[in-house]
Amino acid sequence: MRDEEVEKGLGRDPRILLMGGAIIISLILLLLPAIFPDMGFGGLRYGLDLDGGSWLQLRPEGAMAQIDTDIGDIITHEYSSFLNTTVTVTGTTDTSVSFEVGTLVTAKQIESLGYGQAAVSVGMGGGSAITLQVDKNHVISRYLENSYKTEVVLSEDRDGLWYEIRKQTSAEELEDILGDVGGSLILYKDGVSQATLVKTKEILEDKLNLFGLSDVKPIIVEREYILIDLAGIDIETALDLAATPGKFEIRIRTEGNESIHAVYGDDIQTVGIHEAHNGVWGVPFTLTQQGAELLKEAAIETNAVNDPLNHEVIMYLDNNIIFSAPLNDRLADNLKIMPVQDMSASFGTDSGSKESAKQLESHLRAGALPVNVEVIGSGQVPASLGSQFKELTAIAGLLAIIMVSFMIYLRYRRREIMLPMIITSISEVVMILGFASAVKWQLDLPAIAGIIVVIGTGIDHLVIITDEVLYEGKLPPTKVYLSRISRAFGIIFAAAATTIVAMICLFWMGFGALKLFALTTIIGVLIGVLIARPAYARIIKEVLKEEQE
Amino acid sequence: MKNINVEQYIDSYLKKVSTTQMIIIPLIFLLLSLFILGWSFVSTGTPVELGVEFTGGTIVSVESQLSFEEVQQQFTSQFPDTPPISARDAGGGWVMLQFASMDEAAQMKLNKYLTSNYGSEISLRQMSAEYGQDLQLSAVKAVIYAFLGMAVLVFIIFRSAVPSGAVVLSAFSDIVIAATLMNLFGIALSLGTVAALLMLIGYSIDSDILLTTRLLKRRGKLDDKIKGAMKTGLTMTTTTLAAIFILFLVSTFAQYISSFSRIDIISDISVVLLLGLATDLMNTWMLNTGILKWHLGREVPIGKKKRGRRK
Numbered sequence: 001m002r003d004e005e006v007e008k009g010l011g012r013d014p015r016i017l018l019m020g021g022a023i024i025i026s027l028i029l030l031l032l033p034a035i036f037p038d039m040g041f042g043g044l045r046y047g048l049d050l051d052g053g054s055w056l057q058l059r060p061e062g063a064m065a066q067i068d069t070d071i072g073d074i075i076t077h078e079y080s081s082f083l084n085t086t087v088t089v090t091g092t093t094d095t096s097v098s099f100e101v102g103t104l105v106t107a108k109q110i111e112s113l114g115y116g117q118a119a120v121s122v123g124m125g126g127g128s129a130i131t132l133q134v135d136k137n138h139v140i141s142r143y144l145e146n147s148y149k150t151e152v153v154l155s156e157d158r159d160g161l162w163y164e165i166r167k168q169t170s171a172e173e174l175e176d177i178l179g180d181v182g183g184s185l186i187l188y189k190d191g192v193s194q195a196t197l198v199k200t201k202e203i204l205e206d207k208l209n210l211f212g213l214s215d216v217k218p219i220i221v222e223r224e225y226i227l228i229d230l231a232g233i234d235i236e237t238a239l240d241l242a243a244t245p246g247k248f249e250i251r252i253r254t255e256g257n258e259s260i261h262a263v264y265g266d267d268i269q270t271v272g273i274h275e276a277h278n279g280v281w282g283v284p285f286t287l288t289q290q291g292a293e294l295l296k297e298a299a300i301e302t303n304a305v306n307d308p309l310n311h312e313v314i315m316y317l318d319n320n321i322i323f324s325a326p327l328n329d330r331l332a333d334n335l336k337i338m339p340v341q342d343m344s345a346s347f348g349t350d351s352g353s354k355e356s357a358k359q360l361e362s363h364l365r366a367g368a369l370p371v372n373v374e375v376i377g378s379g380q381v382p383a384s385l386g387s388q389f390k391e392l393t394a395i396a397g398l399l400a401i402i403m404v405s406f407m408i409y410l411r412y413r414r415r416e417i418m419l420p421m422i423i424t425s426i427s428e429v430v431m432i433l434g435f436a437s438a439v440k441w442q443l444d445l446p447a448i449a450g451i452i453v454v455i456g457t458g459i460d461h462l463v464i465i466t467d468e469v470l471y472e473g474k475l476p477p478t479k480v481y482l483s484r485i486s487r488a489f490g491i492i493f494a495a496a497a498t499t500i501v502a503m504i505c506l507f508w509m510g511f512g513a514l515k516l517f518a519l520t521t522i523i524g525v526l527i528g529v530l531i532a533r534p535a536y537a538r539i540i541k542e543v544l545k546e547e548q549e
Numbered sequence: 550m551k552n553i554n555v556e557q558y559i560d561s562y563l564k565k566v567s568t569t570q571m572i573i574i575p576l577i578f579l580l581l582s583l584f585i586l587g588w589s590f591v592s593t594g595t596p597v598e599l600g601v602e603f604t605g606g607t608i609v610s611v612e613s614q615l616s617f618e619e620v621q622q623q624f625t626s627q628f629p630d631t632p633p634i635s636a637r638d639a640g641g642g643w644v645m646l647q648f649a650s651m652d653e654a655a656q657m658k659l660n661k662y663l664t665s666n667y668g669s670e671i672s673l674r675q676m677s678a679e680y681g682q683d684l685q686l687s688a689v690k691a692v693i694y695a696f697l698g699m700a701v702l703v704f705i706i707f708r709s710a711v712p713s714g715a716v717v718l719s720a721f722s723d724i725v726i727a728a729t730l731m732n733l734f735g736i737a738l739s740l741g742t743v744a745a746l747l748m749l750i751g752y753s754i755d756s757d758i759l760l761t762t763r764l765l766k767r768r769g770k771l772d773d774k775i776k777g778a779m780k781t782g783l784t785m786t787t788t789t790l791a792a793i794f795i796l797f798l799v800s801t802f803a804q805y806i807s808s809f810s811r812i813d814i815i816s817d818i819s820v821v822l823l824l825g826l827a828t829d830l831m832n833t834w835m836l837n838t839g840i841l842k843w844h845l846g847r848e849v850p851i852g853k854k855k856r857g858r859r860k
Contacts, residue, residue, distance in 0.1 A: 449818050457752065
């Protein structure tokens with residue numbers, strides 16, 4: 001009769017119900033895949049260090065700068081070296097620069113540097129007077145592009161307008177370049193914009209998908225790095241896939257299937273977004289000055305400039321043809337007399353052409369990520385070692401539980417106290433693992449260390465509760481019991497709070513590997529403090545009551 | 550029977566050791582540790598030896614029939630420009646080699662050599678020196694912020710300067726002495742050991758909070774309260790120590806019993822926790838207890854004075 005009452009009391013207690021429910025849900029989650037392996041839900045996922053595979057930590061190389069400079073000076077500097085003559089700026093407005101040069105030039109020549117559209121008239125003393133329609137930001141970024149031979153894009157954030165230089169550089173180097181045109185560097189930081197970081201990540205993901213690794217999801221860490229975990233892939237392959245840019249080449253057909261080399265991928269300066277120009281879909285891209293020169297030479301050598309239809313331009317990515325088309329007549333004419341930097345690979349006007357253009361754009365970009373990536377960390381764990389680690393940590397965990405049980409027994413000499421303690425501890429592990437499988441966490445070695453810590457503090461807290469309750473060696477009257485319990489929980493909450501604060505700092509500082517450790521510890525402490533320990537307090541009271549009666 | 554023994558030990562400890570001794574002895578250790586760390590900082594640039602995550606470099610484990618000296622020899626002759634700076638037996642037929650930070654081309658060469666000679670069954674970890682520097686800064690920041698966060702929380706919990714200060718001092722001393730022991734035993738600071746130091750902040754505070762709460766909020770004779778707190782606290786710390794000791798044994802020495810390889814990160818974490826928790830026994834039950842004893846003993850005369858004034 002009395003036993004029944006006790007059972008009922010325990011069974012109805014919300015704290016016991018909560019813990020019981022949590023354990024059952026956790027067990028279901030953990031055991032689900034063993035029963036229904038195809039559901040793809042529940043069960044534990046292991047990190048690379050337990051399952052084997054490799055990882056890469058990449059940093060996009062680049063720099064962000066805020067710059068102040070006079071565009072007239074840039075125009076003077078650029079055209080005097082390009083035309084090898086004197087350049088005098090006669091007027092500058094927000095949208096145009098007027099200047100005079102010492103030789104006769106054509107608008108095409110002026111426009112070939114890519115600063116803007118030019119109107120040319122005959123100037124005084126046998127030279128030319130030119131008015132260039134410009135945009136200030138474009139002139140600056142174009143100047144940087146020409147100096148760095150790399151893409152420079154504008155990006156805006158709450159700190160203002162930045163020029164993103166997509167190449168490894170330094171503040172000193174940039175100051176030198178700006179010094180040539182009397183400009184100054186206002187702000188400089190290494191790294192690329194968030195947008196570029198995200199774009200780089202997406203392209204990497206596309207590229208990995210292209211090779212059949214559809215479940216590999218690169219992630220951005222610390223707003224600066226890209227982390228890629230490749231389960232079951234060795235480091236050599238991983239580096240080949242992710243960190244080595246695809247080999248891009250432009251060739252021009254000579255006879256039949258023969259072709260000659262024109263330009264490599266490193267002479268592609270920028271790739272634009274696929275667009276329809278007069279209804280024709282295409283992908284604009286620019287070559288470096290050297291690349292433009294090389295293309296011109298190849299086009300003349302193959303006679304593509306006079307007979308474009310029989311001498312197509314072919315683009316290869318990793319030795320696969322991704323584009324092939326003849327030069328258009330206007331471009332062919334231009335190439336006869338000068339190098340051309342701005343190009344467009346054009347398709348047709350239908351929707352299929354739009355798709356092709358889109359694909360070519362991503363191929364061009366996959367060949368070259370927006371920025372180079374530097375491998376700042378990499379690693380590999382063979383699957384055999386991982387499974388050893390799994391076994392070993394399981395053994396360590398079991399032995400630790402046995403050891404703790406033994407210590408607790410030594411101290412209290414009562415199985416009725418030891419058993420609930422150990423069972424509560426094990427329940428905590430089950431609940432943490434259940435949580436991990438519910439939110440699809442990958443369990444790795446640091447996370448396991450985190451669980452061990454939680455169990456350690458868990459046992460400590462159960463000892464505190466037990467000692468408060470057992471102060472005189474037996475269960476005190478209810479009123480005293482309640483005040484004791486609340487004091488015990490005061491200590492426990494305070495202790496848990498300090499652990500959580502320490503772990504939040506660790507999480508927030510965000511070392512890649514230790515983030516999961518911090519998170520596991522926080523979740524574990526919360527589960528322990530909010531679910532397991534209140535339930536234990538209730539159980540231990542019942543156990544002692546039963547014993548006394 | 551055993552229970553009574555423990556109480557007798559506590560009794561005789563409290564009788565034999567004076568409050569001053571309780572405070573002075575741990576402080577001497579703390580000062581000595583600060584001196585050692587400072588000296589190491591001046592002579593080597595860092596208070597504790599830095600692991601590969603922080604200095605940059607490459608760690609490789611390969612399965613080999615050869616002894617680790619022979620494997621080291623083999624890699625030294627193969628890579629004269631970037632030879633392994635150390636090698637050791639990692640257990641289970643694995644040899645672990647450590648290389649200094651190298652450039653990407655050299656790394657690629659090493660990777661190629663490894664895969665072509667040892668297949669894909671190699672363990673490899675590589676960090677660039679530059680990123681290591683970033684990480685060092687983050688690690689230092691994490692420890693400082695975690696410590697400050699803990700300190701603020703302790704002051705909020707106890708709302709009293711001396712007891713809170715004692716808890717914070719004891720936690721500080723735990724970390725400093727643990728770091729010094731790491732230095733003396735040649736345990737490098739790795740991500741694992743930084744995690745362990747941070748855990749120590751959470752762990753060591755438990756017994757200090759127990760002690761302070763018991764002494765400040767419970768009624769009864771001071772010595773009895775200390776005894777009670779010690780009994781609970783020692784149980785807590787010794788159980789934890791026992792569990793971590795097992796973890797240390799299994800992760801470090803399993804290689805000698807069977808063909809297992811050692812798990813460095815777990816081994817690192819457990820050894821630092823062992824050292825730190827052992828230190829914590831001293832800091833909680835001597836330093837913190839001593840300060841509280843002195844503080845609570847001092848309060849009585851102050852109370853008398855107040856009453857005196859009212860008269």
